[in-house]
Amino acid sequence: MARKQKDAELLLHFYEDMLRIRFFEEKIRDVLLPNKLFRGSSHLGIGQEAVAVGAIHALREDDPVISTHRGHGHAIAKGMDPYVMFAEIMGRRTGCCKGKGGSMHLADASKHFMGENPVVGSNAGMAAGMAFAVRLEGSGRVVASFFGEGALNTGAFLEAANMAALWNLPVLLLCENNRYAISVPLEKSSSLMDLENRTCSYGIPGQRINGMHVMQVYEAVSKAAAEMRQEPSPRFLVFDTYRFEGHHTADKESYRTEDETIAQFRERDPIHILEVEMIDDHTVDLDTTIDMRERVRAEIDEAYARAVQDPWPDPEEALTGVYAEQEVG
Amino acid sequence: MSEPRMRAVTYAQAIRTALREEMKADEKVILFGEDVGQYGGVYGATTGLQREFGEDRVRDTPISEMAIAGMAVGAALAGFRPVAEIMYCDFLTHASDAVVNNAAKWRYMSGGQFRLPIVFRSPAGGGAGYAAQHSQNLEAWFTHIPGLKVVMPGLPRDARGLLRAAIRDDNPVVFLEHKGHYTFKGEIPAEGEIIPLGVAKIQRPGKDATLVSWSRTLTYCLDAAEKLSEDGIDVEVLEPLTLQPLDVDAICESAGRTGNLIIAHEAVVFGGLGAEIATQVTQRLWGSLKKPPLRIGAPFVPVPYSEPMEMFVVPQVDRIVTEVKQYLGG
Numbered sequence: 001m002a003r004k005q006k007d008a009e010l011l012l013h014f015y016e017d018m019l020r021i022r023f024f025e026e027k028i029r030d031v032l033l034p035n036k037l038f039r040g041s042s043h044l045g046i047g048q049e050a051v052a053v054g055a056i057h058a059l060r061e062d063d064p065v066i067s068t069h070r071g072h073g074h075a076i077a078k079g080m081d082p083y084v085m086f087a088e089i090m091g092r093r094t095g096c097c098k099g100k101g102g103s104m105h106l107a108d109a110s111k112h113f114m115g116e117n118p119v120v121g122s123n124a125g126m127a128a129g130m131a132f133a134v135r136l137e138g139s140g141r142v143v144a145s146f147f148g149e150g151a152l153n154t155g156a157f158l159e160a161a162n163m164a165a166l167w168n169l170p171v172l173l174l175c176e177n178n179r180y181a182i183s184v185p186l187e188k189s190s191s192l193m194d195l196e197n198r199t200c201s202y203g204i205p206g207q208r209i210n211g212m213h214v215m216q217v218y219e220a221v222s223k224a225a226a227e228m229r230q231e232p233s234p235r236f237l238v239f240d241t242y243r244f245e246g247h248h249t250a251d252k253e254s255y256r257t258e259d260e261t262i263a264q265f266r267e268r269d270p271i272h273i274l275e276v277e278m279i280d281d282h283t284v285d286l287d288t289t290i291d292m293r294e295r296v297r298a299e300i301d302e303a304y305a306r307a308v309q310d311p312w313p314d315p316e317e318a319l320t321g322v323y324a325e326q327e328v329g
Numbered sequence: 330m331s332e333p334r335m336r337a338v339t340y341a342q343a344i345r346t347a348l349r350e351e352m353k354a355d356e357k358v359i360l361f362g363e364d365v366g367q368y369g370g371v372y373g374a375t376t377g378l379q380r381e382f383g384e385d386r387v388r389d390t391p392i393s394e395m396a397i398a399g400m401a402v403g404a405a406l407a408g409f410r411p412v413a414e415i416m417y418c419d420f421l422t423h424a425s426d427a428v429v430n431n432a433a434k435w436r437y438m439s440g441g442q443f444r445l446p447i448v449f450r451s452p453a454g455g456g457a458g459y460a461a462q463h464s465q466n467l468e469a470w471f472t473h474i475p476g477l478k479v480v481m482p483g484l485p486r487d488a489r490g491l492l493r494a495a496i497r498d499d500n501p502v503v504f505l506e507h508k509g510h511y512t513f514k515g516e517i518p519a520e521g522e523i524i525p526l527g528v529a530k531i532q533r534p535g536k537d538a539t540l541v542s543w544s545r546t547l548t549y550c551l552d553a554a555e556k557l558s559e560d561g562i563d564v565e566v567l568e569p570l571t572l573q574p575l576d577v578d579a580i581c582e583s584a585g586r587t588g589n590l591i592i593a594h595e596a597v598v599f600g601g602l603g604a605e606i607a608t609q610v611t612q613r614l615w616g617s618l619k620k621p622p623l624r625i626g627a628p629f630v631p632v633p634y635s636e637p638m639e640m641f642v643v644p645q646v647d648r649i650v651t652e653v654k655q656y657l658g659g
Contacts, residue, residue, distance in 0.1 A: 064406075064407065066403075095440070096439075096440065096442075097438060097439050097440035097442070098440035098441070099440075100437055100438055100439075100440050101438040101439060101440065105438040105439065107438075107439040107440075107442055107443070108442070109439070109442040109443060114406055114443075115435065115438070115439055115443075117431065119426060119430050119431075122399070122426055122427070122430065122431060124396075124399065125395055125396045125397075125398065125399015125400050125402070125403065125427055126399050126400070126402050126403035126406065126427075126431060127403060128396060128399065128400050128403060129399060129400030129401060129402060129403020129404040129405075129406070129407070129411070130403040130404065130406055130407040131403070132400060132403070132404055133403065133404045133406075133407030133408060133409045134407060136359070136385055136409070137407075137408070143403075143407075155395060156395045156396070156399065156426065159391075159393035159395045159396035159399075160393075160395075160396045160399060160400075162391060162393065162396075163390065163391065163393060163396045163400065166391065167388075321436065321437055321440065321441040322436075322437050322475050322476055323436075323476070323478075323500050324436060324441075324444045324445075324499035324500050325499075
């Protein structure tokens with residue numbers, strides 16, 4: 001009974017964070033985009049919430065996480081405040097990066113969310129370097145690096161994977177296979193369809209996981225992280241997932257049919273999968289899920305409403321913060 | 330105050346001295362790169378450091394420049410002070426995503442949340458018969474990137490003092506040494522000296538012209554100045570030492586005094602740092618300069634292999650003497 005109670009709490013916690021990510025990104029899609037409240041483009045991970053939440057909740061608070069251009073979910077799961085994220089995406093002074101980064105460069109050092117790196121493959125070396133550092137300090141921390149399946153084809157990833165294996169670095173290489181690298185489907189970008197085998201030649205164990213099932217993600221990452229804390233070494237986990245939205249908010253999505261997206265959404269929406277499971281198992285009742293939805297939606301509405309009122313930075317603030325103040329040495 | 334006790338060392342020994350001093354002073358200083366461990370670096374700049382500090386702190390890497398530079402960024406984000414060696418400055422092209430996109434910008438993009446105390450050490454320069462892909466001087470590329478500091482000293486004493494400051498700096502520093510210069514000897518103070526970044530130095534005072542130079546060309550300029558003095562031409566040789574941030578005030582002070590500005594560097598003249606220096610000084614001293622500044626450097630060709638051609642392309646002492654004479658006499 002106690003076990004079941006604990007599982008229920010965990011599932012509800014996952015559910016809450018997945019809703020937080022979903023509603024946050026829906027706000028970008030439905031309010032910020034039509035009202036032109038952000039510049040450039042924003043990369044939504046709607047459909048990929050179970051990977052972010054399951055993986056990050058399996059880590060310690062002080063485990064560094066590094067992400068990609070599609071990183072809103074990772075940021076929220078790592079504990080970032082949606083308000084400072086909205087403010088950043090809308091270019092306000094109160095944003096987490098004071099308006100200098102935007103959607104593709106969210107970061108919160110205090111939460112050990114080390115930032116998003118939107119140069120595909122580029123975060124792998126950084127993650128390996130952080131893993132080298134935590135191994136040297138002997139803190140038992142592990143480093144998590146998220147990236148899409150497109151990154152597997154970069155030289156930067158391959159160099160870092162070899163180094164991570166060679167130096168026994170505690171780095172979790174977390175591949176979100178959402179099937180498309182912008183427009184190019186997996187079949188046209190990878191010589192191998194079973195991606196979990198891509199790191200075998202470096203001696204890094206690979207594992208394929210249903211990325212639409214938050215508990216399966218959580219359990220796989222928990223097990224990997226526990227092993228890595230005992231004996232530092234890298235792990236490669238491939239999560240089958242799907243993005244229900246375009247590559248970014250300006251994507252015309254000519255490479256797939258609407259039928260495909262709708263069918264994927266009906267069958268594979270990770271939030272729906274979790275709801276059905278929780279209700280079928282009598283972990284929670286329908287009213288609880290409805291209450292939770294309303295509460296989280298109100299929280300996101302409030303965060304947005306607050307951020308949209310926030311002041312712009314002064315133009316001259318662009319000239320600050322290029323270099324760190326020098327310590328006297 | 331009495332002059333510090335001095336000892337003669339090579340440029341490579343000066344680099345090694347700085348690395349050793351900083352590794353002793355701060356256990357967060359770590360070193361990695363190709364052949365830097367047991368082998369001591371292809372130019373011997375890290376000889377003995379692995380034996381002294383162990384394999385965790387002085388580590389050989391595979392031939393993976395992207396990963397070396399990327400890992401330096403990661404290790405810095407996680408609280409260490411990595412010194413990453415990129416065996417040839419030409420190979421910084423491989424590493425440039427991590428250097429230019431990540432190291433230089435991570436602090437700015439995050440609104441100042443992170444510090445990136447990294448030194449990317451790399452041998453630059455030609456003159457030794459390594460041809461076009463192992464002889465470039467790419468300092469102008471890196472001075473163009475906000476967020477990076479660039480240091481390229483010519484003399485052992487400055488190399489030692491500036492490398493120590495670079496390691497202590499909380500910003501990414503591209504530290505370019507000259508591969509033909511590692512055996513060049515000079516005196517350094519026996520006791521530790523740290524030379525602040527961003528401050529130029531007059532290496533030879535003079536009154537007829539200001540000759541600005543760095544890296545190995547600086548030593549050629551000092552030799553050229555001696556020869557010119559035999560003809561009664563008294564050239565002041567100024568070394569910026571740090572190329573980014575550049576000590577424009579010091580250059581202007583000197584050029585304002587002498588009325589003549591000459592910039593000599595080994596890199597290709599077109600788009601080289603000489604252009605930036607000439608422009609900035611001319612803008613401030615227009616009217617006080619006797620004539621438009623002179624730039625001495627490589628013609629717009631890759632570095633050739635065969636000795637007569639390479640010596641023609643890479644500025645040598647005699648060419649500097651001739652061009653300075655023509656400029657001042659014309």
